[in-house]
Amino acid sequence: MCALKPEEKPILLSSPTMHGEELEYINEAFERNWIAPLGFNVDAFEQEMSEYLSKRAFECNCLALCSGTAAIHLAVKLAGIGRGNIVLCSDMTFAATVNPVTYEGGIPVFIDSEYDTWNMDPQALEKALKYYDGRDSLHPKAKAVIVAHLYGTPAKIDELLYLCDKYGVIMIEDAAESLSATYGGRQTGTFGKYGAISFNGNKIITTSGGGMLLTDDQSAREKALFWATQARDSAPWYQHSEIGYNYRMSNVVAGIGRGQLIHIEEHRELKEKIYRRYKEGLKGLPITMNPYDSEKSVPNFWLSCMLIERGCNVLPMKIYEALKEQRIETRPIWKPMHLQPVYKSNNFFTVNGGKDDGINVNSDISVSNDIFARGLCLPSDIKMTDCQQSEVIENIRTLFQEV
Numbered sequence: 355m356c357a358l359k360p361e362e363k364p365i366l367l368s369s370p371t372m373h374g375e376e377l378e379y380i381n382e383a384f385e386r387n388w389i390a391p392l393g394f395n396v397d398a399f400e401q402e403m404s405e406y407l408s409k410r411a412f413e414c415n416c417l418a419l420c421s422g423t424a425a426i427h428l429a430v431k432l433a434g435i436g437r438g439n440i441v442l443c444s445d446m447t448f449a450a451t452v453n454p455v456t457y458e459g460g461i462p463v464f465i466d467s468e469y470d471t472w473n474m475d476p477q478a479l480e481k482a483l484k485y486y487d488g489r490d491s492l493h494p495k496a497k498a499v500i501v502a503h504l505y506g507t508p509a510k511i512d513e514l515l516y517l518c519d520k521y522g523v524i525m526i527e528d529a530a531e532s533l534s535a536t537y538g539g540r541q542t543g544t545f546g547k548y549g550a551i552s553f554n555g556n557k558i559i560t561t562s563g564g565g566m567l568l569t570d571d572q573s574a575r576e577k578a579l580f581w582a583t584q585a586r587d588s589a590p591w592y593q594h595s596e597i598g599y600n601y602r603m604s605n606v607v608a609g610i611g612r613g614q615l616i617h618i619e620e621h622r623e624l625k626e627k628i629y630r631r632y633k634e635g636l637k638g639l640p641i642t643m644n645p646y647d648s649e650k651s652v653p654n655f656w657l658s659c660m661l662i663e664r665g666c667n668v669l670p671m672k673i674y675e676a677l678k679e680q681r682i683e684t685r686p687i688w689k690p691m692h693l694q695p696v697y698k699s700n701n702f703f704t705v706n707g708g709k710d711d712g713i714n715v716n717s718d719i720s721v722s723n724d725i726f727a728r729g730l731c732l733p734s735d736i737k738m739t740d741c742q743q744s745e746v747i748e749n750i751r752t753l754f755q756e757v
């Protein structure tokens with residue numbers, strides 16, 4: 355084992371990795387005095403991202419925005435979600451997947467995870483789609499489904515899309531964590547009617563903060579652009595027939611994105627290497643790594659996560675605390691939405707248990723609860739050296755040997 359120098363700590367979960375081109379694009383923005391929420395970097399970043407996402411014969415229109423959350427919000431608006439509308443959402447995810455539904459007065463209903471990819475369970479989704487079938491006012495027809503691809507692992511897209519088609523609901527993909535991950539060779543975020551990606555500081559590529567809305571529908575992009583730029587009617591004075599937002603990406607920030615996009619595949623490969631090293635290094639312990647469907651999908655391995663076997667008395671928070679003391683950053687799995695105080699009265703569907711209608715409210719038997727209780731996100735920073743990663747692995751191994 356190699357000895358770490360003091361400056362090789364802390365070991366971070368995921369931090370920005372810059373290359374140099376980013377600064378050149380920023381400099382160009384300064385030199386041409388294009389310091390505004392529009393400009394040549396924004397246009398080029400959208401174009402370059404669109405080419406990247408469309409590589410496999412697919413038309414994708416991108417709209418650069420100030421955050422991934424803004425992209426999800428505009429997707430929710432495009433899907434026509436309004437007051438009282440039911441939206442079926444991934445349960446185990448970051449709150450930004452579902453909050454935009456609430457902004458619009460819609461009602462998020464949560465769908466449990468499955469064990470194969472940790473994403474939305476198609477069987478639980480079908481239960482919810484059957485329940486919210488529009489038969490009466492207590493069972494309004496679900497309006498949309500929002501699926502997140504957790505930690506960069508594609509969800510069971512074929513099955514989820516089939517169900518959305520069958521029941522006539524719109525699919526929105528939250529691909530905030532999964533840029534560069536593919537399913538059947540196609541990029542996540544391009545399957546649903548609308549998709550969202552994020553360039554927040556710890557994502558696989560970053561612009562410091564930012565996001566994009568993805569859609570194959572050119573007129574939907576136009577509408578979203580209108581909302582994102584304060585919904586100005588075409589009049590010489592400021593006239594508004596609709597409520598708008600200030601959601602556009604800055605030309606300076608887009609320069610960072612252009613520089614980062616050049617290196618996306620390199621980032622993905624490094625993330626995968628980290629995942630493989632954990633898998634190898636943690637062998638023999640009662641641990642599995644976050645799973646994926648290796649036949650259908652290629653994750654981007656944004657965060658490597660471990661799942662501790664049932665009945666093991668080493669708990670994730672013990673590892674979290676012990677590693678924190680060693681200045682190694684880990685993070686609990688996203689706390690499921692149905693457990694969040696702000697959403698505690700929203701409905702929640704699981705495959706097993708619950709009432710006859712399939713609804714569980716704050717159930718203890720859900721898969722998301724189980725993964726939340728046994729899982730932990732590990733340092734997945736692509737600047738992490740082999741030596742640093744060995745330090746993480748050795749620290750984890752020690753904790754299991756102590757018991």
Ligand SMILES: *Cc1c(COP(=O)(O)O)cnc(C)c1O
Nearest residue numbers: 421422423448450451530552554
């Ligand atoms: C990061 C993230 C978002 C939000 O993206 P921002 O750019 O931070 O607004 C949404 N959903 C998921 C699953 C995320 O991880």
